[in-house]
Structures are given as structure tokens and as C-alpha cells.
Amino acid sequence: MVIVLLAISRAHKGKRRMLVNRSNLKQIVNMEGMSCFGCGATNPAGLHMTFHTDEQSIYSFITTSPTMVGWGGAVHGGILSTMLDEIMGWSAIYLLGKIAVTKSITVEFRKPVQVGDALTVVGTIGEHAGRQITMSSEIYCAEKGLCARAEGAFATLSPDTAVRMGVMSSDYMERFLPILRQREEARE
Numbered sequence: 001m002v003i004v005l006l007a008i009s010r011a012h013k014g015k016r017r018m019l020v021n022r023s024n025l026k027q028i029v030n031m032e033g034m035s036c037f038g039c040g041a042t043n044p045a046g047l048h049m050t051f052h053t054d055e056q057s058i059y060s061f062i063t064t065s066p067t068m069v070g071w072g073g074a075v076h077g078g079i080l081s082t083m084l085d086e087i088m089g090w091s092a093i094y095l096l097g098k099i100a101v102t103k104s105i106t107v108e109f110r111k112p113v114q115v116g117d118a119l120t121v122v123g124t125i126g127e128h129a130g131r132q133i134t135m136s137s138e139i140y141c142a143e144k145g146l147c148a149r150a151e152g153a154f155a156t157l158s159p160d161t162a163v164r165m166g167v168m169s170s171d172y173m174e175r176f177l178p179i180l181r182q183r184e185e186a187r188e
Contacts, residue, residue, distance in 0.1 A: 020120060025052035025059060028094050031179050038086030047083065049121070051090050055183075058091045058123040066115050075113040080139060081105070084150035087123035088135040092154060095125050097180050099162050100133055100154040111147045118142055131156045 028051040034040040039049045045067070049060045062083065070076035085105055092100035113119065119139050126134035133156060139148040159177065162168050168176060178185075 020059060022052070022059075022061070025054055027052050028058070028090070029179065029182055031175055038082055039090070047079070047086070049083065049086055049090075051087075051094065053094060055095075056124070058087055058094060060087055060090075060121040062119045062121060064113060064115050064117050064119065069115050073115050075115060075117070077107070077109060080109070080113060080148050081107050081150070083119075083121050083139060084137040084148060085152065087121045087137045088150070088152045088154065091123035091125055091135055091137075092133055092156065093180060094183055096128065096133070096156075097184055098133075098156040099159065099167070099180065100156050101167060103153040103155050105150055105152040107148060107150045109148050111141070111144045113139065113141060113144075113147050117144075119147075126151075128156075 030039055030041070030050070033042055035043045035046075037043055037046045039051070040046050041048055047062065049062060052059045052061075060083070064075045064079075068075045068079045070079075084107060085102055088105075089100055089102070092098050119141055121137065121139050123135060123137040126136055128134070133154045135152050135154060137150045137152070138146060141147050157165065157167060159173050159180075163170050163173050
């Protein structure tokens with residue numbers, strides 16, 4: 001079991017490390033049959049990210065595979081960027097109960113991630129006013145500490161607007177609405 005204390009530690013040679021006690025996290029339910037590249041269980045080429053929460057942040061635990069390789073055994077930066085973007089999107093879905101689309105994302109790569117590395121990806125909500133949300137995300141490797149981080153600007157969409165703009169079909173939205181409402185329903 002990976003121990004994560006829900007804090008960032010600098011105890012090991014000054015490296016920022018994410019320490020999480022996974023047993024304290026709640027799994028977030030995703031939709032069956034989801035084909036999303038980031039989180040879809042049915043996408044054979046996808047990342048198959050699953051999500052957990054402490055009700056303050058969203059976490060995903062991924063071991064990188066050879067299909068993610070860029071140069072010389074390092075994971076491709078586009079794959080890492082997708083992980084960072086996906087966790088921010090799910091932060092809005094679960095923590096705010098909103099559909100959010102990425103307007104911009106800035107990624108800072110700090111250390112290379114190698115194929116086979118076990119990663120903790122963390123997403124948090126920053127400021128939100130009206131339809132605008134700022135979020136942040138980080139990727140930690142148990143051996144190297146903080147490897148990448150991102151800041152993103154997102155716009156929220158109502159379910160009707162998401163369908164009208166073609167972000168989701170009406171059938172898809174109907175199946176997705178319980179995912180948006182799961183935190184709210186758990187509180188009732």
C-alpha cells in the first residue's frame with residue numbers, strides 16, 4: 001500500500017513528494033462504457049485513469065506503460081499533459097459538480113518520467129467566479145518527487161449548453177448527469 005499523508009514533504013533531499021494514504025480516499029464513480037482517452041475504461045489506447053478524493057483534491061494513481069514512451073524510455077510530454085488536464089477536468093466534475101472545458105493550460109516539466117514509474121496525479125480547484133475556473137495539477141513520482149505541474153483556465157458549461165455546442169450528445173449527457181451529481185447525492 002502506498003502511504004500518502006495528504007501533505008507535501010520535503011524530507012528526502014529537498015525533493016517535493018506527495019504522501020497520500022490511499023485508504024482515506026473515496027473512489028469517484030465514472031460512467032460505464034466511457035471511451036474518453038484519459039479516463040475511459042473501454043478505450044484500448046487510453047490512459048484508463050481512475051479517480052479518488054479526500055473532498056478537497058482529486059487523485060489518480062497510474063503506472064506508466066511502454067505505450068506512453070517518447071524518447072529513450074521517457075514518457076511523452078503530451079501524455080503527461082493529458083494526465084494533468086484530465087485530473088483538472090475531473091476536479092471540476094466532482095468537486096464543483098460542473099462540466100468544464102479547457103480554455104488554456106500551461107505545463108511545467110520538472111523531471112523526466114520513465115516508463116514503469118508509479119505516479120500520483122493531483123488536481124485542485126483554484127479561484128472560480130461565474131463560468132470561469134482556475135485549477136492546478138501536479139504529477140509526483142515516488143522516486144523523484146514533483147515531476148510536472150500545470151495551471152489551467154476552464155469555462156463551465158450547463159448540460160444544455162454542452163449538448164448544444166456538441167461537447168456531448170443528449171444521450172451521453174443523460175448518462176453523464178449522475179456522475180456530475182454524485183458528490184451532491186452522497187451528502188444527502
